[in-house]
Amino acid sequence: MADTLWRSTGRTRRSTRTVRISFSAVTVAAVVLAVLIVPPLAQLDEQAVDLSKKLLPPSWEHPFGTDDVGRDLLLRCVYGLRISLLVGLVAALVATVVGTLVGAAAAAFGGWTDRIVMRLVDTFASVPHLLLGIFIVAMFRPGVWPVIASVALTHWLSTARIVRSEVLSLRSRPFVDAAISGGASRLRLTARHLLPSVLPQAGLAAVLMVPHAMWHESALSFLGLGLPTHQASLGNLVQSARSSLLAGDWWPTLFPGLFLIIPTLAIAGLAGAWRERINPRRRSELML
Amino acid sequence: MSTGLIEGKTARRRLPWGPMARMAGRRALFAAPVLLAVTFGVFAVADASPFDPVKAYTGTAGLTASQENLDQIRANLGVDQPLTTRWWNWLTAALTGDFGDSSVMRQPVADVIAERMGWSVLLAASAFLIAIVLGTALGVLAARRQGGWLDRCASAAAYTLEAAPAFWLGLLAIWFFALELGVLPAGGLTDTASDVITPGQVASHLVLPAAVLGISQLPWFFLYVRQGVADALDEDPVRGARARGLSETSVLLGHALRSGMLPMLTLIGSRVPELITGALLVETVFSWPGIAAATVEAATSVDFPLLAALTVLATTAVLLGNLLSDLLYGLADPRVGFDG
Amino acid sequence: MTRAPAAPRTTARSATVLELDTITAGYDRLRPVVREVSLTLAPGEAVGLLGPSGCGKSTLAKVAALLHRPYAGRVVIDGEPARGWRHTAPRAQRTAIGVVFQQPRMSADPRLPLRDLIAEPLRATGRRDEVPARVGELADTVGLTGELLGRRPHEVSDGQLQRACLARALVLRPRWLICDEMTAMLDASTTAALVAVVEEYRAAEGAGLLAVGHDSILLERWCDRTVHWQTPPTD
């Protein structure tokens, strides 16, 4: 059949797809490398203030320019990424895992278990996030872990609800009957058949949580309760660049902003590829 | 071919009012313990927090005030009593309709709420509407051409928006629309110099804050609709609908969106807390005289009566939002039912 | 008791029957689909159930498999009345009955390759070590060749999926087998092949069979006796 003229039916763009997966993977790898290796190796002081070098535009000496007290922005971005990624990833992970487990458990058991668990979730959700965050952070010394705790503890609720309702909808599918009759326990049913189906939903929540957590941290800082504002975190950097931007200096905003967004997009890209792999039908292509 | 006999039986399926009412009733019953728990929780957490109501009450004057003076004020405010007493007093008073006086606003809490609640609801509701409608529309369009330019731009923008603090968006919006274009007012409920509140003024002042708040809520709706619709488009029911010769619009809206919007419906309920958080920031940036902006102040100044009232409001909003989304969900997906 | 005995059971132990006793079941208490139906299945016996479409055969089959709680009546499995349904039924009772569902597309988890689909009950009951041998053996029996086993349900034809579903039903060596229109969408040759598979299994294990279907010729040829649904369909 070598001479047959084959037409493809699907709109596949395999080449760009591979390019994008590798782009995402390389970005993520580069970011991880940068935040893990550069700071300890460089041994530079990202806090070093030099008032005489205030707000210098990007140059060879300071590729990202300097901020309003003359600190090197490249260094601060790298250090900031380190802290922000820690906050973002850990908070997103914890929130997603907790949310998924609670939501799946509530739906898998159903009945009163479901009702009571979900009312507990409501109770938690009722206290405005920032408020809960404020209290959690206020009760401990300002630092990274209280911030992570406050973000994680307030953000698993959406995930829980989404997972729950998806599982509820899946619960009555005929293949669940088949699993039950095959001897699957509730746990096994949930873990093997229901959870994998909702993982893309939970995964999306997790990816969205990463940038959200990073900015939530800076919102807390803005209220005086997060990380100290002189400490380099991406949220802090973007936050404190606002007035420079109004004064017409773009670099203190641009670079931290890119540092915040590019890893997020890369993570989203990888998550998209992963979703495609685990989705039984999706074969079109990788999305962001 | 059809017989009159059959037609008699074809009365349309009615909405399942019974199960819906039962679910609403169950939720109402649950609301009381939830409210009790939440208010007590807030009292307890606020009490354990290092914030000092007296210091907040006295403001800068308190910084130089003598200890004796401060102690006197503490006693006057009644914040030297134990936590449970305060909560109990508040609760019993609240049940008789007396919500106490706000120490931050220096006004009865009922007045504070009466004056501000409406504006917050207006802002939040318009924003939510924007987020849901725009998010859904964009999500469907993006899912239709997965990997197309619209999809890529919108998705990248969504992740970027999720990373952009609401302060920032607000400031950018003010800068662009009020400063560069000069088309929309930069803040406040009415023009700063005007004392009367006219619907026209409110409408033009609402545009920016509602848009900013709406857009900051958009990514979740957009991405979940996009993912839901994209998944549904790959499944057999859509294949079936296509085979029947339905138009692309019907396939997208009537089938892919109908099956794919279920997570989005859930979001309606579960994004309410985020909406409140967002409203809090947006109200601050736009000097919007709503009630959300008072939340942080009430919290950091441990203004118990106001804090408790705000919590009750927030809880009610969350419970209602969740009830609404569960009802919609049950209606949209008959397999879920009204069990929660 | 997670494993069915390998040797055929003797009818001497009269307790070893699958009994449906005046079952009333359905989806609306006021208008049950199945009304007071009784049916007894002796070990090693093959019973065909014939009835018009929509009369409630599948519902009854689900009741018998402990997957649907009836409004009234009882199900007795091997002398033990069923006390729970679905997850609340003891695992031993659930797995004593193998079910081939009417619609293979709907009853297969879309994300499991056929190999895992067949192996799933073994894994769920903690008999992982048997997986390679048993899956290979069953796949051969039902006629699923190597490469197909690695495909997911949407990548195979409905008939191929139905074969996998039959293999799944047999994998735990159930004492009772319920086949709900197992051959409805299969061609004659495949039908004959799969019926042969079931018969071979029954001969080896002495299992009882409830075969639901419409094809009276087939059921009569296949089963020891056929039961005709008495009540007219509900609508």
Add this chain to the structure above:
Amino acid sequence: MTAAVLSVRDLSVRFRMRGDRHVAAVTGASFDLAAGECLALVGESGCGKSVLASALLGLLPGNAQTAGSATVDGLELLGADERTLARSVRGRRVALVPQSPAAHLTPVRTVGAQLEETLRALTATPRRELRRAAVAAAERAAFPASHLDRYPHELSGGLAQRAATALALIGDAPLLLADEPTTGLDRDLVNRTVDELRRHTDDGATGRALLMITHDLAAAERIADRVAVMYAGRIVEIAEARTFFGEPGPLHPYARGLLAALPERDFTPIPGMPPELGDLPDGCAFAARCDRATGLCATRPDFASGLACHHPAAVPGERSAAHA
């Protein structure tokens, strides 16, 4: 012979699989379907019948590739863009009764709603009349009107089948593809349904044709004009229904085996198993299972006079040419 409603030439479909392999689901299928004609397509499970139908509607999954041509009313279906397919082919020129009907209904909408929607899309029924028209359409396929407001998961297998048939009949398409339209139906309903399909084919003033994919040979015998037998992705025989089911019977050994497997006949399966479509032999694909196979069968027989076999059961020439 009237002008062909459907004309298929050298239609092939293959699926790209992991590791650069291909599954040749349909290979070189050619046949015509005249107006008013009903062709029954039979074959062992997995031989490519449903894929052939999907290809005609442009509903193949993304990893599929097609070759050859298929025209309906002079319109080329293969390679037509999505827009043409959606606007003027599906439902309007070619209608489909899908094989797993329950899976092809949108689970969150009632059957009635989906019927009405299809009516609105394909016919000029005014809004007020929709319900009545939906009831009528349901009635055609013996779908009880009282079940119109049910959701797909609340239907029995047979009801879902009837719903799918009702949906496919709405558009009055010149070509109707019915993929196992009788599964889950009792004998009365089977007869009623196939009669309805037949009537649908005969009624058309402009000429309609029916391609019925079925395993139910009794139903095929009841309505089919001709029978096509498919094996391992290829059409191996096309014969008049009369001679196929009666005397002298099918010519291809495979088709004979298929008939012999019927419960009312020998009830014995054809020995062996069909070859893997990803790895077809060069010669006749059936040779391994064929008791008449000789060394000649190592080369692929050409499809001529409605048959592709080196050793047919009878001389093909004795039968009238079966295909157009």
Add this chain to the structure above:
Amino acid sequence: AGCSNPESGASGGQGEGESAVVGIAYEPESLSPLLGFGKDGNSKIFDGLLALDGDMALKPALAAALPEVSEDGLTYTYKLRQGVKFSDGKPFSAKDVVFTYRTILDAKTNNASKSELDAIKDIRATGDGTVVFTLKYPYAPFAQRTVLPIAPEHIAAKQDVNTGPFTTKPIGTGPYTLTGWSKGEKISFKANPSYWGGEPKVKKFTMAIIKDDDVRATRLRAGDLDGAILPPNLAEGFKSDKAKKTHAAKTYDYRTVTLPGGNKVAKDQAVRQALDIAVDRQTMVDQILEGAGKPAYGPVPTGSEWFTEGTERTHDLERAKKILDDAGWKPGKDGIRAKDGVRAEFPLWYLSGDRLRQDHALAYASDAKKAGISIKTQAGTWEVIQPRMKTDAVLAGGGAPGDPDFDQYLLLTSSLAGDGFNNMAWYDNPVVDKALEKGRESGKKAERKAAYDTVQRELVKNPGYTFLTHIDHLYVVDDSWDGLTTQIEPHDHGLASGPWWNVEDWTPKGTKK
């Protein structure tokens, strides 16, 4: 208004310049003088017995003349202005004055600044036109305290002083009446037509409350505001705007680092002296304040009549190092000094969210590092900082104009160490204590000057605080009025601060209409 925004045409009916909208960062907790509102004068709605003029000199307001002070400094007698009416039409009289002071001093009143009136023993009205204050002890700056606004007894007395409606809807004798207070959004005023000083020319005056600096700057630029207070870096952006003028108000507002007596390193006199000269104050003024400020050498700004000439310190890193060397603080491997096993390091806290303090703290730490002292900056809210003030350094701010006693007493008296935010450094210097007491009690200007000179010289020898800068408050205002001036301002930006301290005296430029 000078609004360029077409939308704000709705201000309606007012001629050019007759309405003004200004953006401020602080919002009063309450508008009741009884709870502390306007205690430093310029409350717009109210008048005090006295008022401060542009040069911070006292002038009569509701009093007809400056008070008569008795020889022993214990009795102050005020003759009241006649014919003054509250804006509700009711006359003002001595009993309103007596009511106001007595209510403030009442224990049930939640007024946190009542200790400022600590000296009062009694107040009474003699006849309708005179009030007499008797003091417990001689208190030289007392007259300054009587700028606090007078509330109408006929309204305020009928209500709960802490929560009554008067706290949000006050009535006074001042140049403006309140037309609305939308908390968090704006406070609006209307000219009082029957004001005893004549009806103000600016008929409508609105203070928009915008806490965020960037938003305020943006709204000012958008034409939404006619004027606003801005931090130096944002005010800089309006330099080129011809239609706007930047007013820099001289202040007593200083930024200082406390060197707490409870910290082993910070209490060391050599360390203190070294830090005092190691800091580069001028660079801070130039870079952090964009030139809008002055180096600070003590609480009293250079240029004030109370400033002690010759106490200026110049930046001299070498000498700082030498002082440390001499005192035995030897540099270690990493450049950080140590003495007797004690490393020269301590934490420095600043109020989180306060940009100016953060930058001061960072610059201070970086200067200190050059001298071999490691200072670790940390941020927190006052709740976090306050319990640590005994041992940790804090970047503090303060400063009250008027009498030098006002902040020096609270800042330096050893007996006030650890009392709230008074004497945050736990400064303990008997010489200073004595001088402060003297300055507070003496009625003679020369004697007081000598006393405060002593204090300032002691601060050179033993600088328990490193004073860094005095900050100019910057206000950018549309150039459409005449008569804009600024007062010397305190640390807090009350409603009274800014060019609008005397908005009642503004006249629209070129009265066009």
